[in-house]
Amino acid sequence: MLHPPHQSLQVAAVPQQRVPVRNRDQDAPWHTEAVCRRDEAGLFFAPSKEPTAARLSREEAAKRVCARCPVLVECREHALLQPEPYGVWGGLTAAERRVVLARRRRREVELQKSAPAPTVAAAG
Ligand code: SF4
Structure with a gap:
């Protein structure tokens, strides 16, 4: 499990500098650019x-x-996919993430119901 960026701030000896978005290293993990690495550690x-x-x-x-x-x-996607049960992640509280996940599950069920039935291939 990935450590939350805002928790790693609490143990980081040297806070990392934020990289401007336009110069982002696409191979670097997303949390290296987390604002909360430098900000209020107890807030989340x-x-x-x-x-x-x-x-x-x-x-x-x-x-x-x-x-x-x-x-x-x-x-936010990380917190939804894990799912992270506690704290504010990606601007959503744990309760808000539960709502988003419930909506996604309902949407998936509706899509499955509305999908056409698979056709059976004719045997040779
Ligand atoms: S979206 Fe919020 S919780 Fe996530 S990395 Fe950025 S500041 Fe931290």
Whole structure:
């Protein structure tokens, strides 16, 4: 499992410089460009027993960081594909990701239902 970029900030001895999007190295992992590697490390995951108002405020602040992140799409897809059960990833909270995943599953089922039935090839 990939370590969340915002968690790696907490253990990184030397924060990495952000690479401008136009000069991105396509072979480098997306999280090397994560804004949260340099930003507020405690913003993305809830501390234990966090009151609801504090959680909502923290999540909105984390989303504002995500909104200026060049790898938001990659981060969001990673969190949806894993799936990551906790924290703000790609501008979505865990609850919001569950909604997106449920919608995707419903869409897949609908597409499967509407797909034409496979035809049986005529035997030689
Ligand atoms: S989108 Fe948000 S959580 Fe993801 S790497 Fe960027 S700042 Fe971090």
